[in-house]
Amino acid sequence: MTRSTRGPAGELTAASPATTGRMRLRWVILAITSLVLILNYADRAALGVAGSHIIKEFGLTKTEFGLISSVFFIGYAPFCFIGGWLSDKYGPRVVMGMAVGWWSLFTALTAAGAGYLSFMVIRFLFGFGEGPQGAVTIKTMRNWFPQRQMGTAVGVSQGCTPLGGAIGTPLVAWLIAGTGDWRTPFIVLGVLGLLMTVGWFVLVRDTPEKHPWAVEQDATDIADIVDPDVAQVADEDAPPVSFYIRQPLVLATALAFFGYAWVLYSFLSWFPVYLVEARGVNLKEVALTGALPWLLGFVGYLLGGVLTDNIAVRTGRPAFARKSVIVVGLTLTAILLCFVGLATTLTGAMVLMSSVVFLLYLTGSQYFTLISDTIPKSRLGGVVGFVHFLANTSGVFAPLAVGAIVDRTHSWVLTFGVSAGVCIAGVVAILVWGRTPPRAPLAATSLKGE
Structure with a gap:
């Protein structure tokens, strides 16, 4: 059976079974990528859940x-x-495959931690493998999905990171409670990751044209949106990565992403400890209460991606759609954060923190898709990676800042207030410097060479 699609001029054309199969194949790629990212955050969340034991x-x-x-x-x-x-x-397939294998090895080796210094070394090396996932995922999605589906594709794939937290939090807590040993979940997750590495290499190829399951080149079944706010530059004429990473929109996006990541990593590293120490929740209760914000974050990520795709299609301005959701979402996140530490009951704190994570993740796919909307595909991995790098420097400072503030002031309220302030700084960056998208210089070809 064939189905009809719109041709370049809008006329109805018949889609061949091969093309229809290829269109289904992109969802297979999305599915395996999503599973990888579930594992990514389950592994990352495990240390926070086991933190009070360690x-x-x-x-x-x-x-x-x-x-x-x-x-x-x-x-x-x-x-x-x-x-x-x-x-x-070298393509996203080999980079992500090697990354999954590396981080899974060091997830398992966390169980061998024997003290402060050994945990420092293991966790440092663990970070090498986890780092590439954001940029490589966006590169994979852009290779397989047209622009008007990018918000949905990124929302589903990256939305699986909080789902990983939702799954990993109770899994780790139950394994610790069931075995009496905090080391068990790290070994289990490490073995799952090595199996996932094999599955990735079997199922994924860099582009549709390279996949052995595809029998003909993909038809242009859904045309990209021509955004009037963005200068259109062909991949072969694109300036080097060094040109794009100096552009105000790219730097503003990185600063807003930094605010997002500050809240996320404070939550990831310390919220289970906060529940145990400040709210008197036991570890079995953490398995349930700690998963709720992650589940709402998953919903927020999906909704944010679909929402901005719809706004982009209706307005023809994808970049404007992404920026608007970032500004509204981070502002509301900051407002609610100010009230989390002031909540007088566990229920109130959980409702507020769950709302914070939902709103935070509503913006989650926008940082990636805003770059995807404005940067040529041939430079996308490097530019997204640079933005992701700047954003994730917050992970160096946020967990340490929270620990130091609580040690010195015994105030969790202050940590939430600091996070709110960092969020607002990101909003200001987008409003002030995020108005002008990158525009290639006239002599773009003279800049090539990276």
């Missing part, structure tokens, strides 16, 4: 545990850029 067993201070959480980002942040740049040169 702190107690090894006699760590909050500042020391904050440093263990932060050192991950010293390894992670540079590899956001390195992984994206490598995906432009």
Whole structure:
């Protein structure tokens, strides 16, 4: 059976079974990518869930545990850029496959941690593997999906990161409660990751044209949107990555993403500890209450991607759609954060924090898709990787800052207020510097050479 599609001029044309199969194949690529990202955040969330056990067993201070959480980002942040740049040169398939294998190995090795210094080394090396996932995912989605579906594709794939937290939080908590040993979940997750590495290499190829399951080149079934706000530059005429990373919109997006990441990594590293110590929640209760914000974050990520795709199609201005959601979402996130620490009941704190995570993740796909909307595909991995790198330097400072503030002031309220302020700084950056998209110089070809 064939189905009809719109041709370049809008006329109805018959889609061949091969083309229809190819269109289904992109959703297979999206599915395996989503599973990889579920695992990515389940592995990352595991340390926060096991944190109270590790702190107690090894006699760590909050500042020391904050440093263990932060050192991950010293390894992670540079590899956001390195992984994206490598995906432009060698393709996303090999880069992501190697990354999954690497981070899974060090997830398992976390169980061998024997003290402060060994956790620091393991967590630092663990970050090397986790770093490339953001840029490589966007590169993969852009290779397989047309622009008007990018918000949905990124929303589904990256939306699976909070789903990983929602799954990983109770899984790790139940494994610890069931075995009495915090090491067990790290071994289980490491083995799952090595199996996932094999599945990735079997199912994924860099582009539709390279996939053995496809029998003919994909038809232009859905045309890209021509955004009047963005200068259109052919891939072969694109300036080097160094040109794009100096543009105000790219830097403003990175600053807004930094605010997003500050809240996220404070939550990821410390919210389970906050529930246990400030709210008296036991670990089994963390398995349930700690998963709720992640589930709402998953919904927010999906909704944000679909919402901006719809706005982009209706207005013909994808970049404007992404920026609007970033500004509204981060502003509301900051407002609610100010009230989380003031909540007088566990229920109130959970409702507020769940709302914060929902609104935060509503903006989650926009940073990636805003870059995808404005940067040629041949430079996309490197530019997204650079933005992701700058954003994730917040992971170096946020967990450490929270630990230091709580150690010195015993105030969780202050940590939430600091996070709100960082969010607002990101909003200001988008409003002030995010108005002008990157525009290639007239002599673009003279800049090529990277």
